[in-house]
Amino acid sequence: MNKGQLLYEGKAKRLYTTEQEDILYVEYKDSATAFNGEKKAEIEGKGTLNNQITTLIFEKLKEHGIESHFVERISDNEQLVRKVDIIPIEVVVRNIAAGSLAKRLGIEEGQPLKRTIVEFYYKDDALGDPFINNEHIDILGIATKEETDALYELGLKVNDVLKPIFEEVDVILVDFKLEFGRDKDGNVLLADEISPDTCRLWDAKTKQKLDKDVFRRDLGNLTDVYKIILARLGGK
Numbered sequence: 001m002n003k004g005q006l007l008y009e010g011k012a013k014r015l016y017t018t019e020q021e022d023i024l025y026v027e028y029k030d031s032a033t034a035f036n037g038e039k040k041a042e043i044e045g046k047g048t049l050n051n052q053i054t055t056l057i058f059e060k061l062k063e064h065g066i067e068s069h070f071v072e073r074i075s076d077n078e079q080l081v082r083k084v085d086i087i088p089i090e091v092v093v094r095n096i097a098a099g100s101l102a103k104r105l106g107i108e109e110g111q112p113l114k115r116t117i118v119e120f121y122y123k124d125d126a127l128g129d130p131f132i133n134n135e136h137i138d139i140l141g142i143a144t145k146e147e148t149d150a151l152y153e154l155g156l157k158v159n160d161v162l163k164p165i166f167e168e169v170d171v172i173l174v175d176f177k178l179e180f181g182r183d184k185d186g187n188v189l190l191a192d193e194i195s196p197d198t199c200r201l202w203d204a205k206t207k208q209k210l211d212k213d214v215f216r217r218d219l220g221n222l223t224d225v226y227k228i229i230l231a232r233l234g235g236k
């Protein structure tokens, strides 16, 4: 499959057309961004690591019956995916208080939540991705009620699969963000990436942060901790 025209360039990835209309080429970049693009850096090797980690995670989800847009990894930093129209909702699933939840509600970071929660954010850079509820989704007209319910259920389902997979390799899945799209038949499909850029992952024993908080909070070398995640998931 050949790389065609550049369709879209995001903060961490470039999307290209291919000769097949419903398949896109995704190139993972080495760019790291945080705080809605305010903090930026080029980190050599990050694209390759995220491409490999996302691939392993999408493959594991598929083994557990959760389909995604992922088709196949074709090089160190490239993969093929099914074309979808991204639904502008970020679905955040949380098991433990951290990040914006800890800050907004005054809960100490690291405190386990009494149950897993799902949150929605409106994916809009200009607005700073605000927190939204089902009624906001309705008035914005960005997803139907059935789709919104599906996002919620799929968020929990992905958590049910990934949490034990990480637990087995001594990693705590603190929280993560998912994105979904609609395929040409209107089916909702898991999309984007699932990597240490989009998850909080802590070492079970030491509680060391093995995710993008290392970059956000200047805690050390980002690729060193992403390599730990890749190795624990069985990658090389």
Ligand code: C5P
Binding pocket: 090, 092, 098, 099, 100, 101, 129, 175, 176, 177, 197, 198, 199, 200, 212
């Ligand atoms: O910042 P916050 O605590 O709301 O993030 C929750 C989870 O969602 C974290 O794992 C973070 O990495 C992820 N996230 C993301 N992209 C965003 C916002 C949050 O991947 N735009």
